[in-house]
Each structure stands twice: as C-alpha cells, then as structure tokens.
Amino acid sequence: MPAVVVxxxxxxxxxxxxxxxxxxxxxxxxVKYNGGNNAGHTVVIDGEKYALHLLPSGILSPxxxxxxxxxxxxxxxxxxxxxxxxxxxxxxxxxxxxxxxAHLIAPYHQVVDKVTERFLxxxxxxxxxxxxxxxxxxxxxxxxxxxxxxxxEHILEQKVEGALDQKNHLLVKVYNRRAxxxxxxVDHLLSFADRLRPMVADTALVLNRALDEGRTVVFEGGxxxxxxxxxxxxxFVTSSNATAGGACTGSGVGPTxxxxxxGVVKAYTTRxxxxxxxxxxxxxxxxxxxxVGGEYGVTTGRPRRCGWYDAVIARYASRVNGLTDLVLTKLxxxxxxxxxxxxxxxxxxxxxxxxMPADQSAFHHARPVxxxxxxxxxxxxxxxxxxxxxxNAQRYxxxxxxxxxxxxxxxxxxxGRDATIVRHDLLG
Numbered sequence: 061m062p063a064v065v066v067x068x069x070x071x072x073x074x075x076x077x078x079x080x081x082x083x084x085x086x087x088x089x090x091v092k093y094n095g096g097n098n099a100g101h102t103v104v105i106d107g108e109k110y111a112l113h114l115l116p117s118g119i120l121s122p123x124x125x126x127x128x129x130x131x132x133x134x135x136x137x138x139x140x141x142x143x144x145x146x147x148x149x150x151x152x153x154x155x156x157x158x159x160x161x162a163h164l165i166a167p168y169h170q171v172v173d174k175v176t177e178r179f180l181x182x183x184x185x186x187x188x189x190x191x192x193x194x195x196x197x198x199x200x201x202x203x204x205x206x207x208x209x210x211x212x213e214h215i216l217e218q219k220v221e222g223a224l225d226q227k228n229h230l231l232v233k234v235y236n237r238r239a240x241x242x243x244x245x246v247d248h249l250l251s252f253a254d255r256l257r258p259m260v261a262d263t264a265l266v267l268n269r270a271l272d273e274g275r276t277v278v279f280e281g282g283x284x285x286x287x288x289x290x291x292x293x294x295x296f297v298t299s300s301n302a303t304a305g306g307a308c309t310g311s312g313v314g315p316t317x318x319x320x321x322x323g324v325v326k327a328y329t330t331r332x333x334x335x336x337x338x339x340x341x342x343x344x345x346x347x348x349x350x351x352v353g354g355e356y357g358v359t360t361g362r363p364r365r366c367g368w369y370d371a372v373i374a375r376y377a378s379r380v381n382g383l384t385d386l387v388l389t390k391l392x393x394x395x396x397x398x399x400x401x402x403x404x405x406x407x408x409x410x411x412x413x414x415x416m417p418a419d420q421s422a423f424h425h426a427r428p429v430x431x432x433x434x435x436x437x438x439x440x441x442x443x444x445x446x447x448x449x450x451x452n453a454q455r456y457x458x459x460x461x462x463x464x465x466x467x468x469x470x471x472x473x474x475x476g477r478d479a480t481i482v483r484h485d486l487l488g
Contacts, residue, residue, distance in 0.1 A: 062319035062487055063277045065307045068284025069323030069377035071331040075389035077103045077117040079324045080280045086487055088275040089125045090118025093310030094300040095282025096133040098192045104475045115142050116280050127263050130161035131310020133195040136252040159263040160208040168227055168240045169194040175235045196299035210253040220245045264312025271317055279307040285377040296335025304381040322486055323383040327391045330355050330364040338426045339367030339403045353393040370403040371463035376416040378466045389472035397435035403428035433459055441474040446483055
C-alpha cells in the first residue's frame with residue numbers, strides 16, 4: 061500500500077482538500093506536514109460545506125486517523141475551535157494525533173506578525189497575520205515552544221522568557237507597543253494542556269509503523285509549490301517547505317517510502333497576497349473567473365487574484381516535486397468561454413522563456429505568451445467519465461497534460477465530493 065503526497069502545484073487554493081478527501085475511503089492516515097492555520101481547505105460532502113484551516117481534511121472521513129505532524133506550527137486556540145465546530149456538526153474528531161515535536165504559535169507571534177507587516181508598508185509580504193512566519197522564525201532561531209513543552213511548566217516558562225526577552229525590546233522600542241509578560245503567555249498556553257495531552261504522540265514513529273504494516277498514508281501539503289520558502293516566488297512565500305520534500309522533513313518519514321506525488325492544479329490560476337503573477341487578469345475576465353469560481357479565501361475571505369492557466373508553472377512544479385500525477389480542479393468554471401487562453405511561455409524584455417526564470421527580477425517582469433484553445437458551452441457538472449466531457453473540454457485537458465509534463469489523473473467538474481472524473485487510480 062502506498063504513501064502518497066498531495067500538494068498544490070500553483071499558489072494555493074487549488075482544491076487539495078477535495079483531492080485528499082477523494083482518497084478518504086481507502087486511506088488510513090492523512091498527515092498535515094507543513095504550515096499552520098494560514099490556509100484553508102473546503103470540502104463539500106452531501107451538500108454540506110466544511111472549511112478546514114489547521115486540521116487535515118482526512119478528519120472528515122470515518123476510520124481515517126488525521127495527523128498534525130512535526131512540521132506544522134499549531135495555534136491551540138484555533139485547533140480547539142475547529143474541533144468544537146466539527147463536533148457540533150456530528151463529526152468524530154477523537155482519532156486526531158498531534159506531534160509532540162510540533163511548534164506552537166503563541167500570542168506574541170501574532171502581535172509581531174501584524175506590526176511587522178504594517179511597518180513594511182508597500183514592501184509588505186501579504187501575510188495572514190496569524191503568527192505563522194514569526195513562529196517558524198523562532199523555530200529556526202531555536203527559540204520555539206513545542207507541544208511537549210506544555211507538560212513541563214518549568215521548561216515552558218524558560219522558553220517563553222527566552223523568546224520574549226528579544227521580542228519585547230522590539231515591540232516597545234521599535235513598534236511602540238506594550239511588553240508582553242511571561243505569565244500571561246504561559247497561562248494562555250497551559251490552558252490547553254489537559255485537553256491536548258491525549259492527542260499527543262510520537263507521530264513519526266506512528267506513521268513509519270503504519271507503513272510497515274501496509275497502511276495507506278496520505279501527506280497533505282499546506283499552501284503550495286509557488287509559496288515554498290525555497291522554491292517559490294521568494295520573498296512572497298510562506299515560511300515552510302510546501303513542496304514534496306517538506307513531506308519528509310515535516311513528518312519524519314524518509315523519502316524512499318514515498319510512492320506517489322500528486323500535484324493539484326486549477327484549470328486556471330489564482331493567487332492570494334502580494335508578489336508576481338504573470339497571467340493575472342486585471343479586467344472583466346479576471347472578475348468573471350473570481351465570481352464564477354467563488355475565488356475568495358477560505359481562511360481570510362480575501363478576494364483571490366485570478367488568471368489563465370500557466371503551463372510554465374505547472375512544468376516547474378512537476379520538476380521540483382517529482383510529480384507522478386495531476387488532479388485538475390474547477391474545469392466546470394470555464395464552461396461558456398468561446399476561447400480559453402493558456403500561458404505556454406514568458407516574454408521577458410523580448411527574450412522567450414519556456415521554463416521558469418531562475419532570476420527573481422526576470423520573473424517579476426515576465427509577460428505571458430498565450431495560445432488559445434477552443435472552449436465549450438455544455439454543462440459538465442454531471443460528467444463522470446472522460447468520454448462524457450464535450451470534445452473541446454477533452455482537448456483542453458489533454459493539451460494541459462502535454463504542456464504540464466504530467467498525466468492528468470483526475471478532473472474536478474463541480475464542488476461536491478462525487479463531482480470528479482477519475483482517469484487513473486491515484487493509489488494504484
């Protein structure tokens with residue numbers, strides 16, 4: 061039985077939650093390995109919409125063990141608010157495991173995130189203000205507080221004191237904010253300790269033993285390839301590795317155990333936050349994609365920037381992740397277009413780039429080179445086989461498959477759990 065990584069192959073919001081949920085009945089573990097509550101998954105089951113932020117989407121599938129692994133930064137208030145909301149709707153959350161090595165987002169991380177972003181002004185990154193970046197910075201600077209620290213109050217106080225010693229100087233002397241006390245932070249974190257304790261585990265050991273036993277494990281990436289801190293459009297990126305390699309470091313499962321890497325792409329492209337976006341449409345077409353596609357952030361409610369499909373980015377994502385499959389979502393949104401442009405290359409000051417420019421400045425100045433494909437007008441939301449699709453919709457999918465360099469194994473044609481065409485088994 062396989063270990064499968066499912067990740068975004070654009071700038072996020074591609075429908076990773078639905079792709080993971082599609083595997084749910086045949087999956088034993090779903091693992092969140094990076095990020096925090098700065099991104100959301102929307103899953104629709106029997107007409108019911110579930111918006112998940114920190115929890116893995118596998119929590120909606122009976123019998124699946126959802127895991128928050130060591131690579132995640134956890135806001136405990138958000139975690140338990142999500143759990144309470146799901147339980148109120150009759151969802152069983154009792155199987156959830158949380159890594160003892162996962163880092164915690166403290167209230168001071170959120171304060172620093174918000175004041176720093178405001179201070180940057182026009183050079184802002186476009187963060188969600190939820191403390192994700194500062195929590196990862198503390199992790200790298202060895203000032204972080206981990207889940208296991210909640211169960212030793214003396215160590216917790218020492219770690220919080222060490223983190224605040226520097227931050228309070230910054231808050232008071234640079235940002236003119238009040239100092240944050242060690243006591244208030246420790247009390248806040250300890251208020252969750254008793255409820256969290258039964259969920260805490262050595263999740264790396266659990267997952268490796270599960271694979272030894274022939275269980276199926278899906279690693280669910282937060283954010284997406286183009287937001288990866290190493291391989292994304294730096295500095296307009298997240299603070300963790302959202303690419304396939306992050307699944308290994310973020311979970312404690314070695315790379316030789318990964319069998320499949322599935323990239324999720326929309327039939328067009330969206331982005332939230334600041335940063336370059338070559339196919340962005342600042343016109344009626346962009347507004348049309350936003351409204352028809354419902355392109356507003358699950359976590360923030362922010363309108364997403366919208367543009368046509370970018371095959372250059374898809375090829376790049378295929379390369380840096382070692383993709384074996386693509387899941388193409390929201391094909392139905394394009395219904396009604398007479399012609400559908402697709403970006404096949406970039407023009408940078410008269411020079412054609414068929415692959416991602418290695419230089420940040422070149423990518424910032426990239427202009428899309430489009431080809432136009434024939435559209436379709438037929439309603440495709442009821443299609444369940446590839447042959448059910450209108451001929452032009454089939455041709456669109458096949459063209460994207462060839463341009464992207466990875467086979468399209470599943471196609472989303474609507475919001476519901478069953479509104480998917482499967483061409484190749486993602487677990488086979």
